[in-house]
Amino acid sequence: MAVGTVICASLWEEFTSCGQDQVKSDPNNKEDSEDILELKAKGAIVFVVAASLLLIILYFFMSSRFVWILIVLFCIGGTEGMHFVIASLTTRFFPATGQMTVNLPCLGEVLVLSLFILPLCFAFAIYWAATQGSPYAWIGQDILGICLMITVLQLAQLPNIKVAAALLGTAFFYDIFWVFLSPLIFHESVMIAVARGSGSGPSIPMVLRLPKLFDPWDGYDMIGFGDILFPGLLVCFSFRYDKLTKKSIRDGYFLWLSIGYAFGLSATYLALFLMNGHGQPALLYLVPSTLGLIIILSAKRGELKDLWNFGDGRSSTRTGEA
Template sequence: MLLEKILLQLKASSSADFRWFQHAAQTFVKIPFFGAVSYLTFAVTPFCIVFAVIWAVYHRVSFAWIGQDILGITLIITVLQIVRIPNLKVGTVLLSCAFLYDIFWVFVSKRWFHESVMIVVARGDKSGEDGIPMLLKIPCLFDPSGGGYIIIGFGDIILPGLLVVFSLRYDWLAKKSLRAGYFLWAMTAYGLRLLITYVALNLMDRHGQPALLYIVPLTLGTFLSLGKKRGELKILWTRGEPERPCPHMQEEDQQSLNQH
């Protein structure tokens, strides 16, 4: 019930085009060399620069993973706000290619290059200088060796996240409840597969696993099976938006009913 209330509040906020600091975001100031910049961007930019500089200076300390994860999460949210998949067909092709790509560069590349290319690139090491880690990490609480981290790459969040965001957008447009929609099921499938990925990681002596190997089949399969069961798969696959009758047709139907 709590999740359903939150979703209804978000839906109401979206329909009313409500945004925090909307006035500041739509009011601009002219800055030399940069042109028109919103007051909100102008106010937030110094804090962002200071935060990034502090992390760059102290990124080798033991608690630097907190700043790294904050920067990574903000980047992920920004990407999910900007990039959208138009329909389920595009999402299926994208996730299927990413599924094969992840398996190849985690498992197959190890035979050719003697180490997993995907893991090395994600950590940002082996470059002779400090790299930019493209992952989120958190210390292992029960690691007997100490100093270990659980990591997940940005791609393992962003790519399935595009499908989850698509499901939420479809639910909003179709005015579906939380249980009758697709968002809850997509999030549940994604969460379960992350748990399975962590279990597989421990069963294989913490050897890096392609998370999309576990995430894509269930997340995408749940979406496809639900769409087929509800008779909405064709609309999801091609249009990506629910069928909404034309308002003029609704008025004509209402007039004909009143006449009868």
């Protein structure tokens, strides 16, 4: 699921915008879309501080009430993600639906399509939240999570691998510290303790879950959103770079980074097996298999400098920074 999510997010704009250049309100039309958030190197520092504070808060104040706050936030994000995905696909196959609008008080011009889709997406999220204890709740959680991550990967973009190195490098050490080194301070792995939850009540929803086959304890294989989003940003960048520089699939970077990401995930689960299920920092394997791969491959091709500084000096009135 993780590999499919990353590949789907990379190809999303290419697929959903096909043949819709003339559609006024196409969700993927760059003239009408929300501002793209272009990440900057300083965002890596903000990430590690904010993520560490959140992790510590979760560790010390983990409770059913606090988890429900996260569930509400997840439902809001998942609803918006589902709306984005369904609206994009609908306007792709039925372009006329992207042109029908209505003026509403306080809201202004709104797509008629959104008036139908948003309530359905919201109802889906509420139903999932109310039935988390069911054996099939993981399906709804994964649908909401995948839609949310596809949306995030459309709105947030890496400009070059210089920023990617700062962000993924920071996330790499963050993951290692909170899994392997935090026991030296807190006497247990903070990351594993938070992921495990309180043992009763609802669990933190920011993961994709898949039931383990032939498991007598009905356990789940899980992967956190960060282990998809951080490498996913780089894989999406590689696709945009290949497209802008008109590279073939073989001579580009997208194919190799997709394979590298799949290899890194396989290495993660192999390490879990060899360590008898002891939690592993997935980015320990995913960062070298994606960021390390693109650096080595581009250096061999003599394109490292271009990738490192790609996009520097460009100005865009619609692109934000973080």
